[in-house]
Amino acid sequence: MEVEAGGAVERARSGDSDAFRLLVEQHSRAIFRLAYRMTGNEEDAEDVVQETFLRAYKQLDKYEARSSFSTWLYRIASNYSLDLIRMRKRHESKRERGTEEDHRDILQSLPMDTPGPDRLMYGAEVKDKVNEALNELSAQERTAFVLRHFEGLSIEEIGEALGTGANATKHSIFRAVQKLRRSLEPLVGPAR
Amino acid sequence: MNHVSEEQLVLFYYGEQAEPAGIESHLEECEACRKEFRSLQLLLNTVNSAPVPERGPEYGPEVWKRIEKHVGRGRRRVFQWWIWAPAMAGLVLVSFMAGRLSHRAVGPATTVATTSTGSSDTASPANPATAANSANTKFRERILLVAVGDHLERSQMVLAELTNAPNGQGKLDITDERQMAADLLDDNRLYRQTAHSTGDTAVASVLDDLERVLIEIAHSPTEVSNVQLDDLRQQIENRGLLFKVRVLGSKVREQESKPATDKDRNSKKL
Numbered sequence: 001m002e003v004e005a006g007g008a009v010e011r012a013r014s015g016d017s018d019a020f021r022l023l024v025e026q027h028s029r030a031i032f033r034l035a036y037r038m039t040g041n042e043e044d045a046e047d048v049v050q051e052t053f054l055r056a057y058k059q060l061d062k063y064e065a066r067s068s069f070s071t072w073l074y075r076i077a078s079n080y081s082l083d084l085i086r087m088r089k090r091h092e093s094k095r096e097r098g099t100e101e102d103h104r105d106i107l108q109s110l111p112m113d114t115p116g117p118d119r120l121m122y123g124a125e126v127k128d129k130v131n132e133a134l135n136e137l138s139a140q141e142r143t144a145f146v147l148r149h150f151e152g153l154s155i156e157e158i159g160e161a162l163g164t165g166a167n168a169t170k171h172s173i174f175r176a177v178q179k180l181r182r183s184l185e186p187l188v189g190p191a192r
Numbered sequence: 193m194n195h196v197s198e199e200q201l202v203l204f205y206y207g208e209q210a211e212p213a214g215i216e217s218h219l220e221e222c223e224a225c226r227k228e229f230r231s232l233q234l235l236l237n238t239v240n241s242a243p244v245p246e247r248g249p250e251y252g253p254e255v256w257k258r259i260e261k262h263v264g265r266g267r268r269r270v271f272q273w274w275i276w277a278p279a280m281a282g283l284v285l286v287s288f289m290a291g292r293l294s295h296r297a298v299g300p301a302t303t304v305a306t307t308s309t310g311s312s313d314t315a316s317p318a319n320p321a322t323a324a325n326s327a328n329t330k331f332r333e334r335i336l337l338v339a340v341g342d343h344l345e346r347s348q349m350v351l352a353e354l355t356n357a358p359n360g361q362g363k364l365d366i367t368d369e370r371q372m373a374a375d376l377l378d379d380n381r382l383y384r385q386t387a388h389s390t391g392d393t394a395v396a397s398v399l400d401d402l403e404r405v406l407i408e409i410a411h412s413p414t415e416v417s418n419v420q421l422d423d424l425r426q427q428i429e430n431r432g433l434l435f436k437v438r439v440l441g442s443k444v445r446e447q448e449s450k451p452a453t454d455k456d457r458n459s460k461k462l
Contacts, residue, residue, distance in 0.1 A: 086349065140368060
């Protein structure tokens with residue numbers, strides 16, 4: 001568990017807004033990275049960052065020091081991102097058809113004798129395809145996967161943060177990996 | 193020889209496998225599983241290549257600038273809602289009693305002013321009990337509305353998702369919506385009871401309708417047929433719920449953005 005500089009959390013809890021400013025400055029970049037990976041675009045990520053800190057400030061009394069402050073912030077950011085993603089879910093079915101077609105177009109446009117995964121892996125097309133693959137995950141799968149894969153939270157911590165429990169989290173991560181594998185199969189090879 | 197499952201490999205990759213030594217020794221011996229694990233590593237390493245726009249060291253102060261003006265307001269609100277609720281109940285009672293006494297003292301001519309919330313601004317300063325009653329009622333309403341604001345936004349999301357969900361072939365997975373509805377129920381009960389007890393009948397009525405629908409959603413199966421989905425939509429539409437929640441939500445935000453009166457400000461310093 002990390003220790004916040006100068007007991008900033010405690011001071012913020014007692015109403016010291018300068019202490020809260022320190023916390024915002026300390027954690028903003030990490031929350032932005034998480035939010036971007038969750039939502040997939042900068043505008044939403046900025047919205048998540050702002051809302052996360054506002055909610056955190058309002059709920060400081062509910063923060064229990066048994067988890068680290070950053071994990072608690074991740075929890076707020078993840079849940080808000082989940083809400084955002086779900087809100088947009090209704091538009092996804094329309095987009096999905098287009099995405100699938102675009103996706104096939106990209107694959108067809110790739111040369112058959114590609115120069116090998118090393119070059120592709122760092123190419124812009126690969127990055128786009130990874131983003132597309134992440135976008136195809138459900139909100140729950142994406143959240144669990146991002147928190148495990150990019151942020152390094154344990155499955156238990158994620159289950160607690162999202163209120164879903166460890167088993168459901170584990171399954172969300174498995175499903176996410178399977179979907180990613182299907183989407184990225186042309187690049188990384190088929191599953192057995 | 194039993195191969196290692198994909199799930200076990202995923203857990204192994206993330207260091208969450210209960211017995212990693214067993215997997216390791218199996219991977220050393222089994223080429224098929226080793227190949228599978230390499231493929232998984234390649235996949236997950238490829239995912240790492242998803243770019244994230246960089247934010248520099250100035251980003252934290254920029255975020256603070258954006259939220260600074262909201263910060264003081266938000267924390268005081270929540271703090272007061274819980275901490276001062278018993279005190280508010282006491283104030284309401286005192287105001288009510290003062291109103292009753294003032295009726296008796298000055299007669300029926302003042303009845304309208306003391307019982308109508310809407311006329312609180314016009315309450316005569318010559319009658320301190322009436323003015324206190326109006327100020328307290330106003331403050332009480334403000335606290336309730338602010339607390340309900342976030343709740344309404346989240347509820348609106350659930351309702352809108354179900355209302356706009358596309359009818360398709362097969363069943364629709366509403367696991368997320370069910371979970372959100374279940375999460376919202378406890379808060380909704382609290383706000384509805386508070387609204388009832390503080391006499392905010394309009395808010396209480398919307399929350400009452402909302403609660404019935406949230407219960408329905410929370411108790412629905414995780415996958416619903418088109419008929420079940422239409423039934424949920426019907427319940428939302430029959431009550432005009434989405435519209436009511438939106439209207440109430442905007443009123444709440446409107447109230448929030450209004451500057452507090454002197455009396456409100458004084459109260460917030462408590």
